Amino acid sequence: MYIVLKDLLLKGKRYVASDVIETIGDEDAKNLLAMGRIEAVAVTPEVKAVDRSVGLSNETKPKRRAKSKKAK
Secondary structure, eight states: OEEESSOEEETTEEEOTTOEEOOOOHHHHHHHHHHTSEEEOOOOOOOOOOOOOOSOOSTTSOOOOOOOOOOO
16 A cells, blocks of 8 residues: 555546555556655554443443522
């Protein structure tokens, strides 16, 4: 995977800065890397959200109480 650093045209398709190119030929990649138009990036797997609450469920939630009125 490569990230585009500067706008470019590659095989008739326009890429703007910050686009990600997944597949590209070795020759094209070598030339664009040398010109500083693209940069190789490492693929990181997506992180799943983890529920970190311990022992809490809907049944154990505290009950919401109404605010008491002030005496006059």
